Amino acid sequence: MTAHRTQVLVVGGGQAGLAAGYYLRRAGLDFEILDASTAPGGSWQHSWDTLRLFSPAAHSSLPGRPMPGQPGQEYPDAAHTAAYLADYEKRYDLPVTRPVRVERIEDAGDGGLLARTDSGTWHTRALVMATGTWQRPFVPALPGLHEYTGRQLHTHDYRSASEFTGQRVLVVGGGNSGAQIAADLTATATVRWATLRPPRFLPDEIDGRALFDLATRRVQGDGLRISDLGDIVATPPVRIARDAGRLAARPMFDHLDAEGAVWEDGERWPCDSIVWCTGFRPDLRPLSGLGLRGAAGRVPTDGTRALADPRIHLLGYGDWTGPASATLIGVGRTARTAVEQIADTLHRTGPGQ
Structure with a gap:
């Protein structure tokens, strides 16, 4: 041909x-x-x-x-x-x-x-x-990943909080998608947000305009790295959930079992679904x-x-x-x-x- x-x-x-x-x-x-x-x-x-x-x-x-x-x-x-x-x-x-x-x-x-x-x-x-x-969504190979019997999906597959009405949902990942999806779900579900380290919100006045300016200054050899200021842009829905106390992150769990997450100290949290906001x-x-x-x-x-x-x-x-x-x-x-x-x-x- x-x-x-x-x-x-x-x-x-x-x-x-x-x-x-x-x-x-x-x-x-x-x-x-x-x-x-x-x-x-x-x-x-x-x-x-x-x-x-x-x-x-x-x-x-x-x-x-x-x-x-x-x-x-x-x-x-x-x-x-x-x-x-x-x-x-x-x-x-x-x-x-x-x-x-x-x-x-x-x-x-x-x-x-x-x-x-x-x-x-x-x-x-x-x-x-x-x-x-x-x-190419990425899900980390955590212990018990294939033992858990509830629903698992990635940011790639998430569409609407209405799918999870009345459920217990574990959101995993401390970036922007994790914060936005956790905030979205708090309106319809009981949510736990698990992150590797405490989430760092950028100052509320920082949005994409400022991030682009910072990236430009960084190329020119001047200015802070964006990561020096924080990881998560406080978009209005995220800010509302955070200020209402509905967006408090928990430390990362140790492993999964058939019912849900298990922390290192033995605490367990059974859940209906897990949303992996763990990047691409x-x-x-x-x-x-x-x-x-x-x-x-x-x-x-x-x-x-x-x-x-x-x-x-x-x-x-x-x-x-x-x-x-x-x-x-x-x-x-x-x-x-x-x-x-x-x-x-x-x-x-x-x-x-």
């Missing part, structure tokens, strides 16, 4: 892939975006009902097009954000093909790369991996055959460029691929730099190499 051919292939049609597409269009490069989802909107279309951004709409925008405000909401919800991404894709006429699942990236043997997918093969001279982390891992499985990972399991990069293969850029996976690059407002800056490097390389090597 003849491979589709393009100068630049972007894998992933969420916020990082769209930001890359915006700058690729401006650079005049031939590119395609492959997205595994059936609809636009990235991972936002799969988030829970009450999820809110950390910043007002004006400070949650991709390059070139400000996000419109959501009526009645200072901080837009996930559905509004997904609709914004769909409109962004349409406005800039970005060439997104979906649903296409990229299964494997190979060296083409002619200076290019081959992307093997469930819908054919693409040949490209440069590759931007922008798959995010949503499809980068979805880089299509790259596994190229030997890019370092000793620690992460792909070493210079900015976004993979050190072991400069044809490949990783975009939007967190600070290791660009400060604040996993955020709407932060990914644009990193995408611009990545596209500048790609354009420079393609122009230097010429069309036949």
Whole structure:
């Protein structure tokens, strides 16, 4: 079968892939975006009902097009954000093909790369991996994990507190998703929130605007690390639950048994459900055959460029691929730099190499 051919292939049609597409269009490069989802909107279309951004709409925008405000909401919800991404894709006429699942990236043997997918093969001279982390939820291998007989789900699967009305629910994880979901559940369920260390709320006046400013100052060698201030953004629902005394965390339990959690001192808490808010891992499985990972399991990069293969850029996976690059407002800056490097390389090597 003849491979589709393009100068630049972007894998992933969420916020990082769209930001890359915006700058690729401006650079005049031939590119395609492959997205595994059936609809636009990235991972936002799969988030829970009450999820809110950390910043007002004006400070949650991709390059070139400000996000419109959501009526009645200072901080837009996930559905509004997904609709914004769909409109962004349409406005800039970005060439997104979906649903296409990229299964494997190979060296083409002619200076290019081959992307093997469930819908054919693409040949490209440069590759931007922008798959995010949503499809790789992480649950720690705690003792008793498979002995527990109640319901277990991850942030990835959580949709609404109404599913847990009247239940006893254990929420595990001390980050933003843990705080937001625990706060959400306190309206309908009896909740215990277990964290490895006491949760550290950022000052109430800190939101995504300030976090982006801090990340920028950090790049410039000036200012505090965000982690010096705290871990959790006190969004309005989190703040309300915290101030009402409904969001008090407990130390991490020692193990699970069939009924629920057991702490080191022998305390037991039977529960109907456990929600694991324990993070995600980068979805880089299509790259596994190229030997890019370092000793620690992460792909070493210079900015976004993979050190072991400069044809490949990783975009939007967190600070290791660009400060604040996993955020709407932060990914644009990193995408611009990545596209500048790609354009420079393609122009230097010429069309036949």
